[in-house]
Amino acid sequence: MADRLVLLGTKGGPAIRQGGPSPTSSLLEISGRRIVVDCGLGVTRALVNADVSLKDLDLILITHLHSDHVLEFGPLLHTAWTSGLSRKVTVYGPAGIDDYWSGFLQSMRYDIDLRIDDEGRPDLRDLVELKIYADGIVHRDTDLVITALRVDHPPVVDCFALKIEAAGKSIVFSADTSYFPPLADFAQGADILVHEAMLSDGVDRLVARTGNGARLKEHLLASHTLIEDAARIANAAGVKHLALHHLIPADDPQFGEADWIKALSGKWDGRLTIGRDGLVIPL
Ligand SMILES: [Zn+2]
Numbered sequence: 257m258a259d260r261l262v263l264l265g266t267k268g269g270p271a272i273r274q275g276g277p278s279p280t281s282s283l284l285e286i287s288g289r290r291i292v293v294d295c296g297l298g299v300t301r302a303l304v305n306a307d308v309s310l311k312d313l314d315l316i317l318i319t320h321l322h323s324d325h326v327l328e329f330g331p332l333l334h335t336a337w338t339s340g341l342s343r344k345v346t347v348y349g350p351a352g353i354d355d356y357w358s359g360f361l362q363s364m365r366y367d368i369d370l371r372i373d374d375e376g377r378p379d380l381r382d383l384v385e386l387k388i389y390a391d392g393i394v395h396r397d398t399d400l401v402i403t404a405l406r407v408d409h410p411p412v413v414d415c416f417a418l419k420i421e422a423a424g425k426s427i428v429f430s431a432d433t434s435y436f437p438p439l440a441d442f443a444q445g446a447d448i449l450v451h452e453a454m455l456s457d458g459v460d461r462l463v464a465r466t467g468n469g470a471r472l473k474e475h476l477l478a479s480h481t482l483i484e485d486a487a488r489i490a491n492a493a494g495v496k497h498l499a500l501h502h503l504i505p506a507d508d509p510q511f512g513e514a515d516w517i518k519a520l521s522g523k524w525d526g527r528l529t530i531g532r533d534g535l536v537i538p539l
């Protein structure tokens with residue numbers, strides 16, 4: 257298995273539209289590990305399309321509990337289970353992920369109990385090891401170190417950037433955050449910084465077509481990062497590769513890859529990837 261990062265879903269926000277990308281999720285395959293970061297709607301299908309056997313799920317990390325990052329977490333595990341999962345999956349999530357998981361199990365209890373009895377499956381409840389994390393070291397074993405940094409994503413308090421170090425590489429996910437300079441220290445020298453990004457011209461058009469305009473714009477500007485500020489973080493951190501995802505807007509035909517690249521003109525001259533669903537970055 258060649259080490260790779262796959263951007264499974266690259267859209268910021270929970271809505272989906274015809275022909276458009278899916279909300280946020282990513283896959284990192286490194287050192288023989290399969291690490292899913294966030295579980296937005298579409299993560300299960302995207303993993304299968306990326307040629308991942310759901311039986312081989314290993315580690316799942318949830319950055320925060322906004323639905324565009326967690327909505328399909330339960331369905332992913334349930335589908336992996338009905339696909340033959342028989343090994344333990346470790347899940348790291350912020351406080352509250354336990355409520356989501358117990359609520360999901362409760363909502364699917366009829367089906368889960370039925371399949372254990374009728375199909376002889378192991379108990380899904382025993383296959384998932386849920387761990388709540390906060391700032392600092394999240395996970396450490398001989399091949400892999402994962403560290404979290406609380407970022408600034410009001411009104412969400414428990415939202416964490418994640419640094420994954422393995423095989424001599426370091427990959428950092430910004431999670432959802434407003435411009436947050438401490439992230440540059442956290443991501444210092446990273447091989448890849450996967451940062452969220454927002455295009456300011458696009459935000460105005462987005463709020464115009466969404467309905468709750470002024471309020472939505474206020475949220476976006478207070479809680480997310482404009483593309484030029486993502487470049488500032490990448491420059492200050494001296495990262496080798498800036499990959500943008502959680503794009504806002506992501507499905508406005510008026511804004512394409514060229515607009516994102518243009519917005520970075522003179523601001524970032526390192527390696528750049530504008531995310532799209534299914535895009536593979538070899539490590
Ligand atoms: Zn989000």
Ligand SMILES: [Zn+2]
Pocket residue numbers: 320322409412432
């Ligand atoms: Zn969010």
